[in-house]
Amino acid sequence: MRTHVAALLLGATVFASGAAGMATGAGDTGRLALPTYSQAYTPTTVDERGVWMEADEDERRLRESPSVIRDPALNAYVRGVLCRTVGDDRCRSVRIYIERVPAFNASMAPNGTMIVWSGLLLRVRNEAELGAILGHEFGHFELRHSVLGFRNRRSGTDLMAWASILIRNSGDIQYAAIGQIYAFDRAQEREADMIGFRYLARSCYPGSAAADVWDHIMGESDATALGRRGRAQHKYVAGFFASHPTELARATYLRAASLGIAEAKSVVVDTHQAAMAAWLPIFLNDQIKLNDFGGSEYILANLAAGSGWTTPLLYARGELYRERGNPRDLVSAAQFYQEAIGRGDAPVEAYRGLGLALLRNQQAAEGQAALATYLRLKPAAPDAALIATLVSQ
Amino acid sequence: MSITYRTGLSALAVFALAAPAMAGNTLIPPGLRVAVAKSAMTVVPSIEWNKLGARPGRNSESWTQDGDDLNDLTFYGGIEAGRPLFREVDKKNQPLPKVSATMLITDIPVLLENSYRVALGAASFKVDLVEPLPFAGNKGVRFTYSFSKQNETLQRRGEARGAVIAGKLYLITYEAPGLYYYDRSAAAFRAVAESVRL
Numbered sequence: 001m002r003t004h005v006a007a008l009l010l011g012a013t014v015f016a017s018g019a020a021g022m023a024t025g026a027g028d029t030g031r032l033a034l035p036t037y038s039q040a041y042t043p044t045t046v047d048e049r050g051v052w053m054e055a056d057e058d059e060r061r062l063r064e065s066p067s068v069i070r071d072p073a074l075n076a077y078v079r080g081v082l083c084r085t086v087g088d089d090r091c092r093s094v095r096i097y098i099e100r101v102p103a104f105n106a107s108m109a110p111n112g113t114m115i116v117w118s119g120l121l122l123r124v125r126n127e128a129e130l131g132a133i134l135g136h137e138f139g140h141f142e143l144r145h146s147v148l149g150f151r152n153r154r155s156g157t158d159l160m161a162w163a164s165i166l167i168r169n170s171g172d173i174q175y176a177a178i179g180q181i182y183a184f185d186r187a188q189e190r191e192a193d194m195i196g197f198r199y200l201a202r203s204c205y206p207g208s209a210a211a212d213v214w215d216h217i218m219g220e221s222d223a224t225a226l227g228r229r230g231r232a233q234h235k236y237v238a239g240f241f242a243s244h245p246t247e248l249a250r251a252t253y254l255r256a257a258s259l260g261i262a263e264a265k266s267v268v269v270d271t272h273q274a275a276m277a278a279w280l281p282i283f284l285n286d287q288i289k290l291n292d293f294g295g296s297e298y299i300l301a302n303l304a305a306g307s308g309w310t311t312p313l314l315y316a317r318g319e320l321y322r323e324r325g326n327p328r329d330l331v332s333a334a335q336f337y338q339e340a341i342g343r344g345d346a347p348v349e350a351y352r353g354l355g356l357a358l359l360r361n362q363q364a365a366e367g368q369a370a371l372a373t374y375l376r377l378k379p380a381a382p383d384a385a386l387i388a389t390l391v392s393q
Numbered sequence: 394m395s396i397t398y399r400t401g402l403s404a405l406a407v408f409a410l411a412a413p414a415m416a417g418n419t420l421i422p423p424g425l426r427v428a429v430a431k432s433a434m435t436v437v438p439s440i441e442w443n444k445l446g447a448r449p450g451r452n453s454e455s456w457t458q459d460g461d462d463l464n465d466l467t468f469y470g471g472i473e474a475g476r477p478l479f480r481e482v483d484k485k486n487q488p489l490p491k492v493s494a495t496m497l498i499t500d501i502p503v504l505l506e507n508s509y510r511v512a513l514g515a516a517s518f519k520v521d522l523v524e525p526l527p528f529a530g531n532k533g534v535r536f537t538y539s540f541s542k543q544n545e546t547l548q549r550r551g552e553a554r555g556a557v558i559a560g561k562l563y564l565i566t567y568e569a570p571g572l573y574y575y576d577r578s579a580a581a582f583r584a585v586a587e588s589v590r591l
C-alpha cells in the first residue's frame with residue numbers, strides 16, 4: 001500500500017510543482033502544453049505494421065457490425081465533443097464508432113479507430129465528462145501506447161481493464177464486435193489521464209470533469225455491491241486501495257490537477273441532454289435489463305442530479321423497481337409511473353407499467369384500469385392481446 | 394438454451410453443452426409421451442429428437458436435431474421462486490434474474506430476455522411477438538424473439554411458450570439460426586409444445 005501511495009503522491013507532486021512554476025495566465029498555456037502533434041503517423045517497424053493491419057481488419061468488421069449505432073446526429077455529437085476537447089487538428093485523425101454495449105468503456109486503436117460504448121454515453125452527464133474520457137483515449141493514441149505496448153494487448157479493454165468496477169461487468173467484453181481492445185499498463189494509464197487532463201484544461205470544458213467521472217464510477221461500483229450483497233463494500237477506502245489503486249488514485253490525482261489550475265472559463269451551453277434525448281430511454285432500458293438494481297439506481301440518481309427527475313428517468317425507475325418486484329418496490333414503481341404520467345409527456349407504456357405494478361401488488365381494479373388506458377391509447381400495441389387477458393380476468 | 398461458460402475475467406470459453414455427439418445423449422422416439430426436465434411436465438414428440446446429456450439447470454433439459462447450436466429445444470419444468478432460469482454463469486459478478494412467485498405472464502418474456510442479456514452477452518435481444526396462448530390448460534403466453542450471441546453476427550430466432558403455475562415457471566423454448574435451421578424444425582417444436590401436459 002505504501003508503495004502505491006508514494007507513487008500517487010509523487011505523481012501529484014510532479015504536477016503541482018510544474019504548476020507552481022507558472023502562476024500567470026500566460027504560464028497556463030506553458031504548463032498545459034501538449035506535444036507537437038504529427039498528423040498521419042504511419043507504422044515503421046514490422047511489429048507496428050502487423051498491429052495496424054489487425055486494427056484495419058477490426059475496423060472493417062466493426063463497419064459491418066449490427067451493434068454499431070449509425071444515427072448521424074448522435075455520431076456528430078460525440079465527434080463534436082472530441083473535437084472541442086482535443087482540437088480540430090487532432091480530431092481529424094479519428095474515426096468514431098458508437099457501439100450499443102451497456103457498460104462503461106471506450107477504446108482506441110493505433111490506426112485511429114475510436115470505439116465508444118453506449119454505456120459510457122449513459123453515464124456521463126455533460127459534454128465535459130464525455131470529453132474527459134474521449135481525451136483519455138485520444139491520449140493513448142497520441143502517445144502511441146497501443147503500438148508500443150501491443151505485446152500486452154488482448155487481455156482486456158482500456159478503461160474496463162483498469163477500472164475495477166468493470167470487472168463486475170467483464171462479460172460485457174463479449175458484447176463488443178471486436179475482441180481485442182488494447183490494454184495498457186498503469187504508467188501508460190496515468191500518462192493518458194494526464195494528457196487527457198491537459199486537453200480538457202485547454203478546452204472550453206472545466207478540468208474538474210475528469211475527476212467527476214471517476215467519482216461517479218466509484219459510487220456506482222459501491223451501489224452495485226450494496227444492491228447485490230445488501231451491504232456496502234467500502235472498497236475504495238483502506239485495504240482495497242492497496243491492491244487496486246485504480247479509480248480512487250485516478251480521481252485523486254485528477255482532482256488535484258484540476259485544483260492546481262486557475263480556471264476562468266465562461267460556461268458553455270451544454271448540448272449533452274439534447275443530443276442524448278432520443279437515445280436515453282433506449283440506453284436506460286439496456287442498463288435496467290442487466291439485473292443490477294443498485295448500479296442502475298445510482299446511474300438514475302446521478303443523471304437526475306444533473307437534469308432533475310425527467311420523464312424518461314422516472315419511467316425507467318418505474319421499470320427498474322417493477323422488475324425487481326418486491327412488494328415495496330411495486331408501490332414505489334407505481335409512484336414513479338404516476339409521476340411520469342403527471343408530467344404530461346410520458347410514453348403510453350407508463351400506463352402499462354403502472355397497471356402491471358398495481359396488478360402484481362394485488363390492486364386489481366386500479367391495475368386493470370391503468371391497463372385499459374394503455375390499450376385505449378395504443379390499441380395496436382404488440383402486446384395488446386396479452387394485456388387484454390389481464391384486464392378481463 | 395446453450396451457454397458458452399466463461400471463466401473469470403478472461404474470455405476463455407468452456408463448452409458446457411457441445412455437439413450432439415457428446416456422451417450422454419439419448420434418442421427420444423416419436424409418438425410416445427415422455428416426462429421432461431425432471432418434472433411433471435410431459436410431451437409427445439412427432440419426430441425423433443436427441444436429448445442432450447448436459448442440462449442447462451436443475452429442472453430443465455434440452456433436445457436437438459442437428460446440435461444444440463443449430464436447433465435447441467429446451468424445457469424448463471417448474472422453476473421455483475428465487476431460482477434463476479438456468480445455471481448461473483458468473484453468480485458473483487453477473488447474477489441472473491430470479492423467478493418470482495408473483496410473476497405475471499407478461500414477466501415471462503422479460504425474464505428470458507434479461508437472463509440472456511446477462512448470460513449470453515446478447516446485447517441485441519428483441520422480443521418480436523407476444524400473444525396469449527394456453528399452456529397445458531393454464532393461462533399462458535407465446536412469444537417469438539431474435540438475438541445474437543456475443544461476438545457473433547449470426548441472427549438467431551426463438552419461440553417460447555410458458556406459464557406460471559402454482560408459483561413455478563414452466564417454459565418451452567425453441568431456438569435456431571434464422572437462416573434455414575429455424576424453419577427446418579419449427580413444426581416439430583410446435584408439435585412438442587402443443588402436446589404439453591402437467
Ligand SMILES: [Zn+2]
Nearest residue numbers: 158159189192
Ligand atoms: Zn486508458
